[in-house]
Amino acid sequence: MKKIMFVCLGNICRSPLAHAVFEHIITEQGTEDRYLVDSSGTIGYHRGEPADGRMRETALARGVRIDHRSQQLNARHLREFDLIICMDAQNKSDVLQLAEDDHQLEKIQMLRDYDPQGPGDVPDPYYGGKKGFETVFDIVMRSCQALYRDLQGE
Numbered sequence: 001m002k003k004i005m006f007v008c009l010g011n012i013c014r015s016p017l018a019h020a021v022f023e024h025i026i027t028e029q030g031t032e033d034r035y036l037v038d039s040s041g042t043i044g045y046h047r048g049e050p051a052d053g054r055m056r057e058t059a060l061a062r063g064v065r066i067d068h069r070s071q072q073l074n075a076r077h078l079r080e081f082d083l084i085i086c087m088d089a090q091n092k093s094d095v096l097q098l099a100e101d102d103h104q105l106e107k108i109q110m111l112r113d114y115d116p117q118g119p120g121d122v123p124d125p126y127y128g129g130k131k132g133f134e135t136v137f138d139i140v141m142r143s144c145q146a147l148y149r150d151l152q153g154e
Helices: 014-029 053-061 075-080 089-096 102-107 130-151
Strands: 002-008 035-041 083-086 108-110
Touching: 002 014, 002 089, 014 035, 014 053, 014 130, 053 130, 075 102, 083 089, 089 108, 102 108
Parallel strands: 002 035, 002 083, 083 108
Antiparallel strands: none
């Protein structure tokens, strides 16, 4: 079983969306027994809170349900998960600081490295409007679809 952890800053917008989108994809494909998916934030400010209501609403309008409570990434996650997928360069920098060895360093990647439209950051929609959440959904969906295809060897 491949274990994937999606990471953003507070674990209330981007990473819970990626978590839910990837679970949606593997459920549609009937491969949920091959993956364990989770998400976390580099900070614990929102620990225990549900995903941002605007993100949940945007995802639900596109057929994806987000059922996750925020948690903070810790060193144990780097030991237990096979892939740590970060939403932006600052998240990646913060996660790299937790890595204990080269093996863990190799696990840490950026979600948009899989984006067919090119690499970069998944923008944080928190302070934006509805359009920002829709844009983030589109980026995360196409990137997760490409990540899934890559993991399946397609």
